[in-house]
Amino acid sequence: MRTSPKLWPRIEAVAVHLFLVGGLLYMSIPFLWMVGASLKKQSEIFRNPPTFIPDDLVFGNYISLFVEYDFLRHFLNSTFLAVVHTLLYLFFCSLAGYAFAKYEFRLKNLLFLLLLGSMMVPGYTLFVPLFVLAIRLKLVDSYIGVLLPGIVGAFGIFFMKQNMESVPDELLDASRIDGTTEFGAFWRVARPLAAPAMAVLAVLAFLTSWNDFVWPLVILRTRELQTLPVILAGMLGMYRMEYGVVMAGSFLSALPVLILFSSMQRNFVQGLTVGALRG
Amino acid sequence: MYTITQRQLRERLWYRYQRRLAPYLFISPFFILFVVFALGPLVAALYFSMIKWPGTGPMTFIGAANYLELFEDEIFLKSLGNTTYYAIGAVFVILPVALFLALLINAAVVRVKSVFRTAFILPLLTSTVAATIMFLLMFEHQYGLFNVALEAAGLDTLKWLDEELVKLSVLLVAAWRYTGLNMLYFLAGLQSIPTDVYEAAAVDGAGRWTTFWQITLPLLRPVSLFVVVVTIIGSFQFFAEPLLLAGGGPNNASLTIANYLYRVGFTFLRMGYASAVGYVLAVIIFILTLVQLKIFGASGRN
Numbered sequence: 063m064r065t066s067p068k069l070w071p072r073i074e075a076v077a078v079h080l081f082l083v084g085g086l087l088y089m090s091i092p093f094l095w096m097v098g099a100s101l102k103k104q105s106e107i108f109r110n111p112p113t114f115i116p117d118d119l120v121f122g123n124y125i126s127l128f129v130e131y132d133f134l135r136h137f138l139n140s141t142f143l144a145v146v147h148t149l150l151y152l153f154f155c156s157l158a159g160y161a162f163a164k165y166e167f168r169l170k171n172l173l174f175l176l177l178l179g180s181m182m183v184p185g186y187t188l189f190v191p192l193f194v195l196a197i198r199l200k201l202v203d204s205y206i207g208v209l210l211p212g213i214v215g216a217f218g219i220f221f222m223k224q225n226m227e228s229v230p231d232e233l234l235d236a237s238r239i240d241g242t243t244e245f246g247a248f249w250r251v252a253r254p255l256a257a258p259a260m261a262v263l264a265v266l267a268f269l270t271s272w273n274d275f276v277w278p279l280v281i282l283r284t285r286e287l288q289t290l291p292v293i294l295a296g297m298l299g300m301y302r303m304e305y306g307v308v309m310a311g312s313f314l315s316a317l318p319v320l321i322l323f324s325s326m327q328r329n330f331v332q333g334l335t336v337g338a339l340r341g
Numbered sequence: 342m343y344t345i346t347q348r349q350l351r352e353r354l355w356y357r358y359q360r361r362l363a364p365y366l367f368i369s370p371f372f373i374l375f376v377v378f379a380l381g382p383l384v385a386a387l388y389f390s391m392i393k394w395p396g397t398g399p400m401t402f403i404g405a406a407n408y409l410e411l412f413e414d415e416i417f418l419k420s421l422g423n424t425t426y427y428a429i430g431a432v433f434v435i436l437p438v439a440l441f442l443a444l445l446i447n448a449a450v451v452r453v454k455s456v457f458r459t460a461f462i463l464p465l466l467t468s469t470v471a472a473t474i475m476f477l478l479m480f481e482h483q484y485g486l487f488n489v490a491l492e493a494a495g496l497d498t499l500k501w502l503d504e505e506l507v508k509l510s511v512l513l514v515a516a517w518r519y520t521g522l523n524m525l526y527f528l529a530g531l532q533s534i535p536t537d538v539y540e541a542a543a544v545d546g547a548g549r550w551t552t553f554w555q556i557t558l559p560l561l562r563p564v565s566l567f568v569v570v571v572t573i574i575g576s577f578q579f580f581a582e583p584l585l586l587a588g589g590g591p592n593n594a595s596l597t598i599a600n601y602l603y604r605v606g607f608t609f610l611r612m613g614y615a616s617a618v619g620y621v622l623a624v625i626i627f628i629l630t631l632v633q634l635k636i637f638g639a640s641g642r643n
Contacts, residue, residue, distance in 0.1 A: 078445050078448060081445060082442070082445055082446065082457055085442055085457075085461065085520075086457060086460045086461075088517065089460050089461055089463060089464055089517065089520075089521065090460055090463065091486070092464075092472070092475045092476060092479060092517060093463060093464075093467065093475070095475065095478070095479065095486060096471070096475045099478065107478070107484070108481075108483070108484040109484065111489065111493075112484065112486060112489055154370045154371065155371075157367045157368075157370070158367055158368045158370065158371050160367060161363070161364040161367035161368045162368065165363070165364035165367075167364045167365065170364075173368065173372070176375075177371065177375075180375055180379055182574065182626060182627060182630055183379060183383060183623060184574070184577065184578050184619070184622055184623055184626050185578065186578060186580070186598075186599045186602050186603075186619050186622060187383065187386055187616075187619035187620060187622055187623040188378070188379060188382040188383060188386060188619070189602065189603075189606065189615070189619060190386065190389055190606055190612045190615050190616045190619065191381070191382035191383075191385035191386045191389060191616070192378065192382050193606075194385070194389075194612075195377075195378070195381070195382060195385075210374070210378070211374065211378040213370075213374070214370050214371045214374055215371075216371070219368075219371060243356075243359055243363075244359055244360055244363035245359075245363065248367070269466065272468065273468035273469060273470075275468075275469060275470055275580075275581050276580060276581070276603075280607070290468075291468050291469070291470040291471075294468075294470045294471065294474065295470050295581075295585055298474060298477070298585060305478055308474055309474070309475070309478070311471075312467075312468075312470070312471035312474050312475060313471075315468060315470075315471055316466065316467045316468065316471055319466045319467075319468075320463075320466055323462075323466050
């Protein structure tokens with residue numbers, strides 16, 4: 063018996079969707095599980111069969127997160143570092159990206175090659191000397207020490223160069239004829255035109271700082287100064303681990319990035335892939 | 342009169358100078374930080390890798406001794422093997438799955454593309470630490486979701502965090518976090534391929550399999566190069582997932598090179614030895630990147 067000509071594409075469409083939904087579940091279940099567990103008592107987290115929606119909804123985990131673990135303090139620490147990092151990173155990367163896109167100068171190609179090459183150097187190789195340097199410069203246990211090595215980066219410059227290339231030279235020249243300085247041309251003409259790309263880079267920069275784990279762990283010695291990921295990781299090593307509290311903390315720490323992302327989802331997905339396409 | 346012209350002259354000179362100096366000033370923050378926080382430390386790391394130094398007190402120059410010890414250090418060799426395992430898993434499992442998902446989402450039959458795209462990017466936004474904690478709970482032997490699912494399917498439960506399986510479990514966490522991002526890269530590459538290329542192939546009667554191997558894959562080369570290079574560099578710097586999931590254990594079964602470097606340097610306070618580990622890591626990444634550029638470059642000339 064032959065299958066009807068219309069049946070086969072339909073089976074295929076169903077199979078494709080099934081596969082995708084399977085992937086979707088693998089991606090979303092851990093997240094939903096985390097949210098559920100943050101609203102459960104410890105005894106319900108360890109129950110077989112498991113419950114996704116808590117039988118017994120409790121907010122105790124969130125309360126003890128704020129009362130016992132001083133969550134707000136660490137949340138504000140991370141927010142402060144991420145905001146300052148993002149602003150500085152955007153400023154310095156867009157400025158350098160603009161220079162590489164819009165000027166001809168001596169050694170330009172060589173310097174750009176050096177910049178790309180620097181992306182190959184693994185951070186861990188520099189770990190010990192960087193730590194020694196931080197001690198010598200008295201940067202240990204200070205936010206300047208956390209921020210300074212990362213306020214400008216090769217990826218950000220490369221990303222901004224790609225986007226600054228589309229800024230029309232005529233507009234820049236027009237502002238020069240009006241007597242603005244070179245920085246003025248950048249600030250008043252190029253920067254506003256590159257705003258969409260900068261928004262994407264802002265999310266990426268925020269994400270990098272917000273999720274950074276190793277460098278704050280090494281640089282910050284005082285617990286009060288410490289960032290969220292380090293505090294959360296520290297809760298893992300505790301003698302009697304309160305899973306619900308850790309889940310509540312993990313969820314709350316993911317929340318700002320989720321909100322930031324969903325507010326500019328479309329631009330983000332497009333912008334993220336710029337480097338891959340032109341690289 | 343005289344003073345005014347001099348002032349005008351000064352202004353004109355300044356204007357001309359700021360024009361010529363501007364690009365150098367604009368790129369200088371990066372290069373200053375690059376010299377202080379990358380190039381300097383890179384040179385220093387080479388020196389550090391040849392000394393014996395417990396973090397304080399005098400440094401003793403010992404030449405290549407650290408490197409010689411490294412190649413007989415069983416834990417280091419194990420971490421090198423583990424890291425290679427993760428890199429191979431990432432390139433040959435995670436990336437093909439990501440490409441496959443991108444092909445599916447790009448297919449005309451799929452509706453609500455944006456829903457899938459968004460869902461697959463969500464894990465990327467969760468911090469490594471939060472993600473690993475979530476999975477730690479799901480790998481739990483008796484109550485974790487993985488074993489509950491196996492039980493429900495009538496299968497034997499597994500010890501996900503035991504020596505035999507721990508590397509696979511780490512890879513599952515990595516797959517959760519990074520498949521979506523790589524899928525997005527591939528998707529962007531697929532969407533940049535002009536549709537008339539496919540139409541021409543269809544006219545020539547090329548099947549789906551032929552089209553994929555003869556057209557899609559070659560045209561995806563720039564994106565693939567980017568994705569593979571980034572994935573390998575990232576895999577060799579894998580740190581947080583194995584550390585938080587299993588502390589690098591049990592019996593160092595999940596330990597990565599970066600984990601070992603951190604342990605040697607900051608737990609055992611052997612700064613010189615840790616720098617040697619770091620240098621070997623840098624050389625490995627450098628060679629692998631060159632090899633890939635060569636492979637992709639060579640096949641690109643056809």
